[in-house]
Amino acid sequence: MTWSRVAAAAVSKGASFQRFRVERLEPLSGGHIRLTCRELVVDARAVVLAAGAWSRSLARQAGENVPLDTERGYHIEFAMEACPIKRPVSPVDLGFYVTPMEGRLRVAGTVELGGLSAPPNADRIAVLERGVRKLFPKLGPARTQWLGFRPSLPDSLPVIGRGRRQPNIIFAFGHGHLGMTLAGVTSRIVASIIDNRDDGLNLSAFRPDRFG
Structure with a gap:
């Protein structure tokens, strides 16, 4: 929702x-x-x-x-009419989640304690993209990418x-x-x-x- x-x-x-x-x-x-x-x-x-x-x-x-502290999570999405999976999955060795959405595939994960003001870390996005292309080599270019903030305590x-x-x-x-x-x-x-x-x-x- x-x-x-x-x-x-x-x-x-x-x-x-x-x-x-x-x-x-x-x-x-x-x-x-x-x-x-x-x-x-x-x-x-x-x-x-x-x-x-x-x-x-x-x-x-x-x-x-x-x-x-702010636990920063990175996301990328690929546009597609039919997703190659039917439910969220996590390749444990790669450390992220792949989730089918309506008209798109979302890849999200990694943990970065970096506060609210630091710029996005391009290396985090690159790790997600390399990892998901190991699972689905025929993916086209990523449509969107963004950074989300999670409020986390010790x-x-x-x-x-x-x-x-x-x-x-x-x-x-x-x-x-x-x-x-x-x-x-x-x-x-x-x-x-x-x-x-x-x-x-x-x-x-x-x-x-x-x-x-």
Whole structure:
């Protein structure tokens, strides 16, 4: 399910969306949180910090030193009417995945801890392309290539819970490769935190201040 379909489903249930880049997160007196964007300023009673790989700097502004790093994943796609495989496969010795898509074949993999600002590493793309051509020598030229950012933490667990210093900021990021997969259950947990419901879940392993 693509992001647009997820968003459409949320809107059908009463949600609304506005997209702005948050540059500053500032706790105010009375427990409110001020979000400063280029276009506007929002004062909120509660904020959910779920900015994926971009969460680290905002978490610091909230008083939490979360050692989030960016695990960069590389992708290339080949246009084709009929894919040579019917399901995702991983040639273990080559270390990447090949996935059939509608009208295209996607090749993705490798791990690179490189932050958000470094330029793409052309050698990573070359490794993927050489590898997939070993499997399918008759592939034509690659149609697209891109770099994606995965928010990853040293213990491979996400950060979920209220901030220690600012309890009106609820953290929900750091799911690594499984952001979309775990979005549903994470959103239910976040809703229960905002509503102060006790759902009997032990979230201590995910607390934002676990890194000291």
